[in-house]
Structures are given as C-alpha cells and as structure tokens.
Amino acid sequence: MKEKLNRFHIGIFIYMIELDVTVFSLPRLVAENFGTNGWLGLLALSLVAFANIGLIHFVYRLGKGRSIFQIIETALPKWCAYPLYVLLAGFWLSVGAFIGKDFILIFQMLAFQSTDSMLIFFMYCLMAYFLLIKDLYSIMKAVTLFFILTTALNGLFPFFFQEWKLIRLTTSFFQDAQPGGHSLYGMAEMYTVFVGYELCMLMFPYVNEKSKLFQGVYFGQLFTVFLQQLFVWVSFGFFSFPELKVLSYPLIHTLEYVEFPFINRMENLIFPFFLFSNLLSTVFFSFASMLCLRRIFPQARPKLIEFFLILGVFLLGYIPKILRQSELLVRHSYFIEIGIAIVLPLLLLLFIKVGQWRQKEVKV
Amino acid sequence: MRAFRWMLVLLLLTGCSDQRILExxxxxxxxxxxxxxxxxxxxxxxxxxxxxxxxxxxxxxxxxxxxxxxxxxxxxxxxxxxxxxxxxxxxxxxxxxxxxxxxxxxxxxxxxxxxxxxxxxxxxxxxxxxxxxxxxxxxxxxxxxxxxxxxxxxxxxxxxxxxxxxxxxxxxxxxxxxxxxxxxxxxxxxxxxxxxxxxxxxxxxxxxxVDKMYFGILRDSVHMGDLNMEGVKMGEESVPISMSYIRSHRKIRFSSPKGLTQGKRLKVDIEIKLRGSMLEYYGQEPLDSVANQRKLEAGMSKYVAKKCQSLIGIMQRSKTDSIGLGQHVRNAMHYRDWKKLDWNETFAAADITVRASVKIKDIGKLIRS
Known part of the structure; x- marks a missing residue:
C-alpha cells in the first residue's frame, strides 16, 4: 500500500471503533457500577486506557515500527506463532460478529421487530464485506464519512438543556451503586466502553514517521473520553439517578426526546446512524482477524479470506439469538479483549527483548 | 457480478415482512x-x-x-x-x-x-x-x-x-x-x-x-406566563391585578439537616423573586407615582407569599414534596443519612416559610387611567 494513514485518520478510527453498542447503555453502566457522580470514576478509568495506549506506544518505539507479526516471529518459531494468530483471528472475528448481532437485536427493539434478525444481520454482513475487501486507506475514507455523520449527532445536545438540572447530579460521590458495583467485575464492565483502541497495534505497518500514529491515537482517545463524559453528564442531569439504573438504553431514551415541530419520534431516524459506528467496529475486528490469517496464508487469492471471514461473522451471528445472550457474549468477549490489550503489548515487549538478545548472540 | 448484486438486492426486498402501510x-x-x-x-x-x-x-x-x-x-x-x-x-x-x-x-x-x-x-x-x-x-x-x-x-x-x-x-x-x-x-x-x-x-x-402558576413558581424558575391576583391590598384598597410576562426565581434555604433522621424538625425558607409587566390594574390610586408602585409591590409580595404558603400547606397535608425541596436537602446531607430519612414525612412536618418579592417591570402604555 502506497498511501499512509495520517493522524487524523487514526484519531477518528480510534473514536469510531470505541463508539459501539456499549455507548447505548453507558450512563446506566456508570450509575450501576460507580453510583452517584460516577462520571468521575469513568474519567479515572479512562486514565487506565491512556496508560494502556502508552504501553502500546512503548512497543511501537522499541519495535521501531515493525508490525506485531514481525516482532512475534523474531522470538517465536512459525509453528508456535501461527496457532497464536489463528486464536487471535478467531477471537477477533467473534468480537466483530457479537457486536454486530447485538446491535441488530437492539435495533429490532425500535424497528423491524418481526423480521428475522439473521436476515438483517445478513445485510449487515454484506456491508461489512464490501468494506473489508477494500484496502485500509479506502476503509478510512468511509470511516471519515461515517465519522461526520455520527459526530453530527452531538449537535443534538442543546435539546436537553431545558430539562437538564445540575441538582440531579447530587453532591454525593460513588453512592448507591447497584449490588456488584464497585467491584473488579463492575470496573471491567465499565472499561468495556473503551475497548477498541488496542487495534492500533495492527496499524504499525500502515504508518510512517510523518503519520504520527500515537498523536492520532491519543487524540482519538481524548475525543472519545470527552464525548463520553458529555453524554454521561447530560444523562445524569436529564434523568434522575435511580431512573438511570433502570433504563436499559438511556441513549435511546435521550434520542426519543428530540422533537421538531414538523417531525416527532426522531429516534427512528437518528438511531440508524449508529449502524455506521457498529459496522466499523465489526469491520475493524474482522480486519484484525484478516491480518492474522494473511500472515499465515500470504498467497491466498484476493477477497477469498475476506469472504470466509464475513461468512464466519454471519455464522457466529447464529449463536446469540436473544438480546440477553448477545449482551453477555459482547461483555465477556470484551473482558478477554481487555486482557489482550494489556497482555499482548507486554508479550511484544518481551519478544522484542528476546529478539535483541538473539541478535547479540548471533553477533557474538 | 453486477447481475448477481442486483439479484441479491431484489432477493432482499422480498423479505420485507415488517411493512407499515399507512392506510x-x-x-x-x-x-x-x-x-x-x-x-x-x-x-x-x-x-x-x-x-x-x-x-x-x-x-x-x-x-x-x-x-x-x-x-x-x-x-x-x-x-x-x-x-x-x-x-x-x-x-x-x-x-x-x-x-x-x-x-x-x-x-x-x-x-x-x-x-x-x-x-x-x-x-x-x-x-x-x-x-x-x-x-x-x-x-x-x-x-x-x-x-x-x-x-x-x-x-x-x-x-x-x-x-x-x-x-x-x-x-x-x-x-x-x-x-x-x-x-x-x-x-x-x-x-x-x-x-x-x-x-x-x-x-x-x-x-x-387558578393556582397553577403559583405552583409553577414554587417548583421552578418561570420565564413566561401570566399571574392573576384577586384582592391585592394597596393601603385600604383591595384590587384585582394581572401581571404578564413574568419571570421568577426561587431560592431555597434550610436549617442544618443534621439530626433530621432523629426526628429534628426542618426549617425551610423559600424566597421568590418575581417581576413582570402590569397590564391589568383595577385600583384607584394612580400608578405614575413611585410610592404607589412600591405600595402595590408590597401588597403583591404579601399576596404571592400567602398563596404559595397555602399551596405548601396542601402539599404538606398530602405528604408529597412536589416542588423538589428534597433534592436540595439531599444534596446537603450524607447520602447514607438521606437514604435513612423518610423524606415525605420530614417534608410534611417541616416548618416552611415562603417570602416573595414582586417587582413591577413596567406598567404598559398608560401611566394613569
């Protein structure tokens, strides 16, 4: 690929991949897990995400821009590395599929309730396929367009000012969380809203010095945190605190409030915009999966791997049949992804060191 | 390939079972x-x-x-x-x-x-x-x-x-x-x-x-609307008055919430500041005099305070805090203490005083009748 990504692309990529199904329930998760004024807890958790990005940044520097596959293969023999790639590919593919199916099931609460969810998911997969067969630079062009469409929705915030009251935020901090909140599980559940940034590890070969990859990643993460905070603040002043804990998707409720003199029930028009951000999450997790498989099968026919991957996404979509299942699958696969986001860079650091020792040994 | 794509689109269209035909x-x-x-x-x-x-x-x-x-x-x-x-x-x-x-x-x-x-x-x-x-x-x-x-x-x-x-x-x-x-x-x-x-x-x-507006100014700040008053005292006279385009602001002060869970009585002071255009006035005293306007303002302030006080009485008798005093008290307490408190009972027993300050913003196009 000749064209390299710039930091703007990277920034919006980070934002779009983090903006997925978890955002629909974000204020509820904050209320359940942190309690009153939980926004502060979310802000603290975002520092963990920044630290994690810092770790990946360190890997990028030490690895001198080498791809993660090159780093792994300096330390591990191929027979050892390939099963790891297969595992990662399978896992990332499942994450992409579960996000997509979860979105479709949530979408079906609002529209197309009696259509077979797999039919809608099939169309979703079709869109994902047509994006995936393009090169990364072309995907990023679509990302830019989708970014403009979804970010424009933030212009709706002033609608809620009239009904927003600071007093509803209360003066207490971290009180009245749900049983099970303030726990490691609760924090992990909360942290799922940041999942996605770790895929910047796969961007190493697509950038050069000029791209300033990590400026983009930090900026994208900052932008995401800013909008998440804004959304949580709006929700905590717009709904009452105990109400937030019972609303399954506060985002949908806030959208329901938007009304123009000439049109009401706007949420049916606005909500599908979130299709783009979820579609991109599916595409990028599938893309990550594809990179792993391409490493194993570099000679594979163009579009063949992509076809089988999307077929895999579609078939995996059969696993969650009801919303409860899909939410659980997304949550648990995100837990694993959080683990990958921390462990994989640490492993890469180790591999870099091992590689360096080996080189020294060879020189000696 | 192109033909295949079109066939696919047509195939998908046949699957629309969720039709909503307006008629x-x-x-x-x-x-x-x-x-x-x-x-x-x-x-x-x-x-x-x-x-x-x-x-x-x-x-x-x-x-x-x-x-x-x-x-x-x-x-x-x-x-x-x-x-x-x-x-x-x-x-x-x-x-x-x-x-x-x-x-x-x-x-x-x-x-x-x-x-x-x-x-x-x-x-x-x-x-x-x-x-x-x-x-x-x-x-x-x-x-x-x-x-x-x-x-x-x-x-x-x-x-x-x-x-x-x-x-x-x-x-x-x-x-x-x-x-x-x-x-x-x-x-x-x-x-x-x-x-x-x-x-x-x-x-x-x-x-x-007839009391909706009084409830409105007790519950929140009001930025628009009319306020009708029957029998505002202006010296010896008692006159009906109507204020338009009112804007109001309420301020809530209360005694320390410490001890509320042990049954201490809460003392609340609600201060209402209100101003509006006086477009209907049936009194005899001319309004071009500042002294008369002040007299009228004092009469209206008393009237508004009394009206609001009576509404507070209704809410206290019904044991329901419909104006959200509890939100203010909650924010001044430890959350745990607040949770222990039976707020509606505390509200019903509270000593609540309403004070009002009404100002005439303008008196319309005529300075005297």
Whole structure:
C-alpha cells in the first residue's frame, strides 16, 4: 500500500471503533457500577486506557515500527506463532460478529421487530464485506464519512438543556451503586466502553514517521473520553439517578426526546446512524482477524479470506439469538479483549527483548 | 457480478415482512385507563382513540379487561387496522384509578419502545370514554384537542411539563414527586383544571387550576406566563391585578439537616423573586407615582407569599414534596443519612416559610387611567 494513514485518520478510527453498542447503555453502566457522580470514576478509568495506549506506544518505539507479526516471529518459531494468530483471528472475528448481532437485536427493539434478525444481520454482513475487501486507506475514507455523520449527532445536545438540572447530579460521590458495583467485575464492565483502541497495534505497518500514529491515537482517545463524559453528564442531569439504573438504553431514551415541530419520534431516524459506528467496529475486528490469517496464508487469492471471514461473522451471528445472550457474549468477549490489550503489548515487549538478545548472540 | 448484486438486492426486498402501510395502520392517539368497578374488583376499563385518515373524526374503542394488553387484544379483534402505539400522545387515568396507583400501567407503557416519552400524563375528572367520544367545538378529534390544549398550557409555562419523561423521572427520584395535568369535562369542552399531585404513583392531592402558576413558581424558575391576583391590598384598597410576562426565581434555604433522621424538625425558607409587566390594574390610586408602585409591590409580595404558603400547606397535608425541596436537602446531607430519612414525612412536618418579592417591570402604555 502506497498511501499512509495520517493522524487524523487514526484519531477518528480510534473514536469510531470505541463508539459501539456499549455507548447505548453507558450512563446506566456508570450509575450501576460507580453510583452517584460516577462520571468521575469513568474519567479515572479512562486514565487506565491512556496508560494502556502508552504501553502500546512503548512497543511501537522499541519495535521501531515493525508490525506485531514481525516482532512475534523474531522470538517465536512459525509453528508456535501461527496457532497464536489463528486464536487471535478467531477471537477477533467473534468480537466483530457479537457486536454486530447485538446491535441488530437492539435495533429490532425500535424497528423491524418481526423480521428475522439473521436476515438483517445478513445485510449487515454484506456491508461489512464490501468494506473489508477494500484496502485500509479506502476503509478510512468511509470511516471519515461515517465519522461526520455520527459526530453530527452531538449537535443534538442543546435539546436537553431545558430539562437538564445540575441538582440531579447530587453532591454525593460513588453512592448507591447497584449490588456488584464497585467491584473488579463492575470496573471491567465499565472499561468495556473503551475497548477498541488496542487495534492500533495492527496499524504499525500502515504508518510512517510523518503519520504520527500515537498523536492520532491519543487524540482519538481524548475525543472519545470527552464525548463520553458529555453524554454521561447530560444523562445524569436529564434523568434522575435511580431512573438511570433502570433504563436499559438511556441513549435511546435521550434520542426519543428530540422533537421538531414538523417531525416527532426522531429516534427512528437518528438511531440508524449508529449502524455506521457498529459496522466499523465489526469491520475493524474482522480486519484484525484478516491480518492474522494473511500472515499465515500470504498467497491466498484476493477477497477469498475476506469472504470466509464475513461468512464466519454471519455464522457466529447464529449463536446469540436473544438480546440477553448477545449482551453477555459482547461483555465477556470484551473482558478477554481487555486482557489482550494489556497482555499482548507486554508479550511484544518481551519478544522484542528476546529478539535483541538473539541478535547479540548471533553477533557474538 | 453486477447481475448477481442486483439479484441479491431484489432477493432482499422480498423479505420485507415488517411493512407499515399507512392506510392499514391504526395510530392510537389517546389511551385511557379507568376502574371498571368500584367494589374492589380489579378490572380495568381501557379506552383508545384512533383518528381516522382525515384527522377530523376518530374511532373510539372501549373494553373491560384485567390488563391493558388483554384490552388491546379485544380492540385488535374489532379493528380492521393494525393498532400501533407510535403516535400515542396522551395517557389518561381516571381519578379513582389514579388514587389507587398507576405504576403497573405506566410500567407497561414505558417498557414499550414504540411509545414516545413526550406523551402527556393526564388525570381525568369525568368519564374517560365520554371525554373521548364527544365532539368538541374546537374541532378535530378529542385526542388532537387535548394534545393542543396541553401543549399550549406547557408552552405558556402555566404548568410544568407533565409528560411521560418528567413523570417517570420524578417517580424514580427520591427528592421530588411527580405531577400530572388534571383535565375536567365541561358541557362543550375540556378544561385544564389543575395539577394532580402524586406520591410515587398515587394521586394524593390537587392544585386548583387558578393556582397553577403559583405552583409553577414554587417548583421552578418561570420565564413566561401570566399571574392573576384577586384582592391585592394597596393601603385600604383591595384590587384585582394581572401581571404578564413574568419571570421568577426561587431560592431555597434550610436549617442544618443534621439530626433530621432523629426526628429534628426542618426549617425551610423559600424566597421568590418575581417581576413582570402590569397590564391589568383595577385600583384607584394612580400608578405614575413611585410610592404607589412600591405600595402595590408590597401588597403583591404579601399576596404571592400567602398563596404559595397555602399551596405548601396542601402539599404538606398530602405528604408529597412536589416542588423538589428534597433534592436540595439531599444534596446537603450524607447520602447514607438521606437514604435513612423518610423524606415525605420530614417534608410534611417541616416548618416552611415562603417570602416573595414582586417587582413591577413596567406598567404598559398608560401611566394613569
């Protein structure tokens, strides 16, 4: 690929991949897990995400821009590395599929309730396929367009000012969380809203010095945190605190409030915009999966791997049949992804060191 | 490949089972719940109103059932169109049912994603079915009439928002109680006759229609509306006055909440600052004199304070904090102590004083009669 990504692309990529199904329930998760004024807890958790990005940044520097596959293969023999790639590919593919199916099931609460969810998911997969067969630079062009469409929705915030009251935020901090909140599980559940940034590890070969990859990643993460905070603040002043804990998707409720003199029930028009951000999450997790498989099968026919991957996404979509299942699958696969986001860079650091020792040994 | 893609698109189009053909859908505009029997039988009378295509007439169905969904099944069997809730604008509760508690019905409504949160929550004084079947001089269907009426009232800031969103929000909030609009049936029309005060989901008290604005300025800051005063003292004289374009601001001060959980009595001071244009004045004293204006302002301040004080009395007797004092007290306490407190009891026993300061912004185009 000749064209390299710039930091703007990277920034919006980070934002779009983090903006997925978890955002629909974000204020509820904050209320359940942190309690009153939980926004502060979310802000603290975002520092963990920044630290994690810092770790990946360190890997990028030490690895001198080498791809993660090159780093792994300096330390591990191929027979050892390939099963790891297969595992990662399978896992990332499942994450992409579960996000997509979860979105479709949530979408079906609002529209197309009696259509077979797999039919809608099939169309979703079709869109994902047509994006995936393009090169990364072309995907990023679509990302830019989708970014403009979804970010424009933030212009709706002033609608809620009239009904927003600071007093509803209360003066207490971290009180009245749900049983099970303030726990490691609760924090992990909360942290799922940041999942996605770790895929910047796969961007190493697509950038050069000029791209300033990590400026983009930090900026994208900052932008995401800013909008998440804004959304949580709006929700905590717009709904009452105990109400937030019972609303399954506060985002949908806030959208329901938007009304123009000439049109009401706007949420049916606005909500599908979130299709783009979820579609991109599916595409990028599938893309990550594809990179792993391409490493194993570099000679594979163009579009063949992509076809089988999307077929895999579609078939995996059969696993969650009801919303409860899909939410659980997304949550648990995100837990694993959080683990990958921390462990994989640490492993890469180790591999870099091992590689360096080996080189020294060879020189000696 | 191109042909394959087009075939795929055509294939997908055949799968559209979720069609909503406008002419084949019956949009429920109003849904009303009432008790079917007063002898303790837990039967519901559910009435729905569906506007016809031309919007000037509506079809009204009524059925007695155990739950709303059962009644809906009866309507479905009668109606030739598929009933949908997407355009539901009013949820009306009969007075008796509202006193019994409405949560189970609201819960079912709120759970339904097709219902919008702008729907008005209304308590009806009168027969709900008759209210919806009657033809009104104002034209259109009953549902449309009620919708316009409530929107006009809300827009004039006479009444606080009493839609599904605000009702549910305040229902869950432990520092404020929800309110709903009361609609009264008149021979030829309907009238917003006040506000129903709820304690959680039970209708426990009412604010008269003429006092809605006083309730409004107690509950929140008001930026628009008219305030009518009967018999404001101006020296020896007692005059009716009307203020327009009022703007008000309330300030709440209270004694330390320490010891409230041990039964200490709370002392609350509500200070209302209000100003507006005086466009209707029936007094004899000329208003071009600053001294007279001040005299009038003092009289109006006393009047407003007294009126508000009487409304506080209604709320305290009903043991419902509909103006959200609890939200302020909660924010001054440790959350754990707040949770231990029975706020409505504390509110009912509190020593609440209202003070008002009314200022005449202008006196209109004439300086004397």
């Amino acid at each position: 084949k859908v019956g949009f429920i505009r109003t849904i009303a719940y009432d008790l079917a029997g007063r002898d303790g039988a837990k039967l519901l009378k559910v009435t729905i109103s569906i506007p016809k295509t031309k919007q000037e007439e509506s079809i009204v169905y009524s059925a007695v059932a155990r739950t709303s969904k059962q009644a809906r099944a009866i309507f479905d069997r009668q109606n030739n169109r598929r009933l949908v809730n997407g355009q539901l604008r009013q949820i009306v509760f009969g007075e008796a049912l509202a006193r019994d508690g409405i949560w189970s019905h609201l819960d079912a409504i709120m759970r339904d994603p097709s219902v919008g949160i702008h729907s008005h929550v209304v308590v009806a004084e009168g027969d709900t079915e008759r209210m919806m079947t009657k033809k009104y001089e104002q034209g259109g269907t009953a549902g449309e009439y009620i919708d316009d009426l409530l929107r006009a009232e809300s827009a004039s800031r006479d009444i606080p928002h009493t839609n599904l969103h605000s009702f549910i929000r305040d229902y869950y909030d432990d520092g404020i109680e929800p309110v709903a609009t009361i609609l009264k049936e008149l021979p030829n029309s309907l009238m917003v006759d006040g506000l129903a005060l709820f304690r959680k989901d039970r209708y426990v008290g009412r604010i008269q229609g």
